[in-house]
Amino acid sequence: MWNNLSEEVRDLVEAAGFQAPTEVQKAAWEPMLAGENFYMVSPTGTGKTLAYLLPLLEKLETNGQVQAVILAPSQDLAAQIADVARHWAKAKGIKVQSLVGGANIKRQIEKLKGKPELVIGTAGRLNELAQSRKLKLHQVKRLVLDECDRLFSQEQAATTQAFIDRLQQSVSLAAFSATANAEAWAQFEGLREEVFFLDCSQASQALTAKRQHLYLQVSSRKRDDALRRLAQVEGMQALVFVRSIAELDRLKEKLTYRQVPVAVLHSEMTSQDRQNALQGFRQGRYVYLLTTDVAARGMDIPDLPYVIQYDQAEDQATYTHRSGRTGRMGAEGSVLSFVTDRSLRELKKQVPDQAKLEEVFLSQGQVSKEAPVHRDQGTSKSKRGQSQTQKSKNKNKKRKRQQKNKGARRQKK
Template sequence: MSEKQSIIATLQPFIQEAWNKSGFENPTSIQKQAIPLILQGKDVIAESPTGTGKTLSYLLPLLHKIDPNKKSVQAVILAPSQELVMQILGEFQKWSEGSGIRGASFIGGANLKRQLEKLKKNPHVVIGTPGRTFELIKQKKLKMHEVKMVVLDEGDQLLIPEHADTVKNIIKTTLSDRQIALFSATLASKTEEAAKDLANDPEVIRVKKDETIGSSNVEHIYFVSEQRDKIKLLEKAARLKGIKALVFVKDIGNLQVLAEKLHYKELQAEKLHSEMNKIERQKALKNFRTGESNLLLATVVAARGLDIKGITHVIHFDFPKDLNQYVHRSGRTGRFGESGTVISFVTDREERELKKFAKELKIPVHKKVFYKGAITDDHAKKEMKS
């Protein structure tokens, strides 16, 4: 019996059917470890890189456990951003098809009256941002006494000071026999400790690299430049044929300035940051997804958990603060065996740091230059000139 059959065959027929339709072969490392534990009712704290199939690691066993004949909310999934909530809802709808299991999303900034209407339809699964979810609980509109499972997706973001108390308060409204599952791409020790306080004797899973996704077809390259000249490199990158790039920028102020400069040069770039409202964010993502614009400038927080198909390049405009962040950002391209390119724009000092990262990750990283609008090796350009 293959790995696929052994884990997936233990799940409800509608899930097996959806798996077969999805074209997935074997479950990924995180799915192989997490699904059986969640099915056994254990609390789980899991770290696994971006793009390794974390959502299905909790969604499949969660769906398996729901009783569609009951009218009560049986599971709550919390996520730090509106985009991630909507993304999880999309996956939920795909994988619950034909099961009779109802789900609903609740996000801050959305019309409260319309959200109350959703609750009247008795969803079995609630997917929400912490603030809005807790607001509905306090108003006694969302009843938690039959909730058997609480999932914290991108758990390290949910347990930062801004959200931690709200998340703890939500968990306190459930009965003590409920199950907790926390998933994150990066799991700092303080997050792990905070999660252990909320959970009951949890199993900790750490997947550092996922072999099941196949050898990564991602090329890591870099360009050296003064900080103030990085914008010129970004303009050249924006003109590359067929590029669809996620560009990481450190802070919102810098991001706004970059977007304006690119627009001035008539280059299509969308922006994504935490101060934008829901409508602006949705529009930016839609334009990027459909290819109307080929660059999405984002801060790290705004891009958490985003799953956008077909990102060809990840560009570190501002250098990542540590190795973890480099890995996490870079994981947005070359997903599930597709090829991709990670570009770092670095100053001389950052170049040394990048080489250190490459050594630790055991990956080659190559210095490049732009020559006549194309990316080429540094030495090749010199040869052409001579």
């Protein structure tokens, strides 16, 4: 496959040190080039972005017309994809523009005058610009739906559909997701007459084989203290998933008070604040990035050692997306879940069947799979043994005295 790339892009592949395409990249290559309509499923961290981006760039022309659109469910994911696309597109002279909500729309309109060939954005902002005729879509040939299950969720389905309806029926569709979602597939299947489903889940398992699934027994009231102690572990850096924004802000306040470097990421922040938090985390300025599921969807943080579930995932699909932030592309990584006896039962249902779930312990600044042996346990046992022995001796002495006294009384009689 790499041999079929243009020379400029192939040079970038070699410079990046890629030895061979991943399974998802090989599977998507021909359908993308042929302009077929398909829905592809592959675990997070298996190279899906390049799976659609590289063949897409091979088809684009430097003619100043928008020929392809990549749709993402969140502003941060769209910005991340745009950064990756610019890196690869620059070699071919392809212009890329990110169009997301939360950013200054006047500046975006001004940048559109630069005539990009590839647009990456969120459905709300794309609809707004298309409605005002600032974004011309008549030359679009290919639409890519990244994190398709999220784009067709109850919250985003109407906005996604509205944008798709703006495109000509001849525009081919390619959808990518980490999980097989029946509802998303049903909606996608109805968009075009000829569509097919590609499942690369099993073929891509080798790329996530070094991802560990761990749990730490901790009561709900002591989870913040567990995070404080984990922050002392050498090399600790983690994306921490919290269920609500209110809890996230409360946790940040507690950890900051205890001098733990921490940043937050959630949907109510401005686009600039989210980018600053992400950049600071990637640069290593923070030990923890506290986030919600929506904000962290599809996020790529190279070589992230830990994902921590402060709050447990609602379902297996959510757990899959969370765990996919670490142990990507064959790298090592650990998903650490805080559990009680009750939540442990639910966690076991969410961990992939082929994965091994292991308990870990936090002791003396280390995360270990071996239960710690406390020194006082042996001492206390010894003391208890000594106490029992002394009690026996005292009983024997008392019994002898009683027998002696009884004998003395008999002699007097």
